[in-house]
Every structure is written in C-alpha cells, then in structure tokens.
C-alpha cells in the first residue's frame with residue numbers, strides 16, 4: 001500500500017506521515033523544500049518525540065521523498081499507483097499541488113481502485129477546495145478525475161511546533177492527536193487507518209476543532225505577542241492572556257452548542273482539555289508560528305470571523321471575539337508577509353474598508369459595526 005503525502009513539514013512528518021506509516025503504508029513525501037527533501041532522502045528512519053505527560057518516541061520507516069518542484073514526472077508516476085494522497089501544505093497552497101494530482105489521476109490504469117484524496121489542513125472543507133482545483137486543472141477531463149478519486153474532508157488536530165534545525169528530520173509533537181475523516185464519500189470502502197476516526201458528518205467536528213483549538217490558540221498567540229511573550233506556554237501563563245482566551249472560547253462554545261446541539265458538559269470538558277494542551281511547557285511553540293498568516297486567520301470562514309459572524313446572525317454575544325480581533329490586528333511581525341500586508345492595509349484603508357477587505361463581511365452584516373469600531377480604536 002502506498003500513500004503520497006504533500007508537505008513534509010511539521011504536521012506531515014509529525015502526524016499524517018506517522019499515522020500512515022503505522023497503518024502499513026509506504027509514505028512518499030512530496031515537498032518543494034530541496035534541503036528538506038535531501039535530508040529525508042538520505043535517512044532510513046526518523047523519530048517523532050511526543051512531549052508532555054505520557055509522551056513516547058515513535059519511529060517512522062519505509063518512506064521516500066520527491067522534490068515536487070523539480071521531479072514532477074516521478075510524482076505523477078507515484079500518484080498513478082498510490083492508494084492515498086494526503087496534503088498538509090497550508091490551505092493557500094492547495095491550488096499549487098492540484099495540477100500534479102490531476103495528472104497523476106489521469107495516468108492511473110483503467111480499473112484500478114479510486115484514489116483516496118484527503119486534505120489535512122486547518123480549514124473548513126479543505127478537500128472540497130482541493131477537489132475543485134483538481135477538476136479545474138483537469139479541464140475537459142474533469143469527469144475522469146472525478147471518477148478516479150474519492151474526495152473526503154478531514155479535521156486534523158495535533159500541536160506540532162516549529163522544529164529545532166539541529167533535530168534534523170526528527171519531530172517534536174504533543175501527545176494528543178485526532179484525525180477525523182468523513183466516511184460517506186468512501187461508500188463503505190474507507191481505507192484502514194487505525195489512528196483515524198471515520199464519522200458520518202464532519203461539519204460539527206471541523207467547526208468544533210477550528211473554533212475551539214484554533215480560535216483559542218490564535219487568541220493566545222496575538223494576545224501573547226501584544227504582551228511581549230515569545231512562547232505559547234509562557235503567553236498562556238499570563239493571566240490576562242488566559243482570561244481573554246477563556247472568554248473567547250466561552251463564546252465559540254455557545255455557538256457550537258447552539259448550532260450543532262453539542263452536549264454543553266462535553267464541550268466544557270473538550271475546552272478544558274485544550275487549555276491544558278496550550279499550557280504544555282514542554283512544547284517549544286511560539287506566538288509567531290501560531291499567529292502566522294493573520295489575513296488568512298481573519299478571513300470570512302476562519303477561526304475568528306466564522307464563529308463571530310454566526311453568533312451575530314443569531315443575536316448572540318460576540319464582544320470577546322471582537323476584542324480578540326482587535327488584538328490580532330496588532331500582530332506586527334516583519335518576517336510574516338501577511339502581517340506586513342495587514343499593517344499596510346491598516347495604514348491605507350479606512351476602518352470600514354479594512355473590515356470589508358479582510359473579513360469579507362459587507363457593511364450591512366450585523367457583526368460589521370463592532371469590527372469597524374474596534375479597528376478604529378487601534
């Protein structure tokens with residue numbers, strides 16, 4: 001069995017690659033980072049170090065690596081004979097990996113089993129986005145790629161921080177992990193991945209994950225950055241940062257309970273477990289990594305505006321989320337291109353224009369006035 005995985009970075013090596021290996025797949029990592037690909041190609045194994053309570057070290061073997069920027073033919077040939085294609089490249093990169101996946105799908109032999117395609121990104125319906133890009137890349141042959149693949153959305157949860165360059169290709173991760181995959185597209189023939197959970201409806205899972213783990217994480221990052229902290233655990237130990245995170249997550253939990261009819265007690269327990277994960281001092285995670293790409297994080301369906309807009313539409317409280325957005329726009333990190341662009345937009349646009357451009361909300365949306373006000377005060 002073979003899986004081609006795009007993105008040999010933190011989550012690629014530290015989570016998806018590990019679980020696919022444990023499920024018995026040969027993993028072919030595809031990445032555009034030449035140094036990383038060289039390092040993976042010259043290794044026979046790498047270690048995934050889980051840190052925190054009960055942490056263990058797991059070893060991954062049986063992988064190969066392809067530089068997808070220079071060796072597209074090899075990649076097409078591996079996709080043509082693979083069972084699974086996964087991605088962990090970032091939601092904005094999906095359109096760049098779609099054409100080669102389309103080529104690989106079109107190169108498959110007639111009669112071979114459909115290729116399972118699963119995007120493992122922090123975004124709602126990321127596989128649907130990837131599928132649309134693959135169909136578009138296939139042009140007139142879109143029906144052929146559609147018939148040759150099963151596209152399944154997923155939700156992935158494991159905090160994998162940036163890695164110490166001295167660690168080589170080994171990865172340090174938290175002990176917790178959860179990979180939830182929608183079962184329905186497989187029509188009863190889902191791949192066997194013991195570390196993953198297949199569910200009938202992914203919607204509640206991805207929103208619960210993105211609007212709890214990621215909303216809280218980003219709030220800790222932006223408030224931590226504003227308070228001068230470097231590491232997430234250090235930021236989260238700051239009572240003012242923790243207070244904002246807890247308030248924000250009470251608001252997103254109210255939405256999740258109301259919208260998905262989650263058991264409030266279970267959602268409280270889920271939230272508390274996440275707060276413990278943020279406090280994991282053994283995890284060398286930074287506010288700069290967690291806050292990365294603030295324009296993506298402040299976009300319409302993402303971790304702040306997604307829940308806040310839905311709360312506002314339901315007439316529910318949004319003040320803590322709006323406060324967090326006000327803190328987020330202070331994220332000023334010269335090495336993060338989206339942070340630089342956001343600061344430029346703040347200088348160039350009126351608050352009304354900034355809110356419309358960045359959040360995608362029109363002026364008549366019930367959340368817009370509060371956002372315009374918070375942007376005006378910064």
Ligand SMILES: NC(=O)c1ccc[n+]([C@@H]2O[C@H](COP(=O)([O-])OP(=O)(O)OC[C@H]3O[C@@H](n4cnc5c(N)ncnc54)[C@H](O)[C@@H]3O)[C@@H](O)[C@H]2O)c1
Pocket residue numbers: 006007008009010011012030031032033036068088089090091093096097120121122156157158159160161
């Ligand atoms: N790190 C985490 O804690 C975590 C947890 C859950 C989900 N995620 C999600 O996983 C995805 C990846 O995050 P990450 O933290 O692993 O990032 P990362 O930067 O460590 O890894 C991304 C990898 O993708 C590669 N890449 C970029 N463009 C590419 C292309 N065109 N083709 C092939 N490879 C390409 C990069 O070189 C890099 O190695 C994101 O969507 C993120 O939100 C991350």
Ligand SMILES: O=P(O)(O)OC[C@@H](O)[C@@H](O)[C@H](O)[C@H](O)CO
Pocket residue numbers: 122156157158159160213214217218289290291292293
């Ligand atoms: O990957 P991003 O940029 O969408 O979000 C940063 C972190 O919040 C994220 O990577 C978490 O560590 C992860 O989502 C935990 O499952």
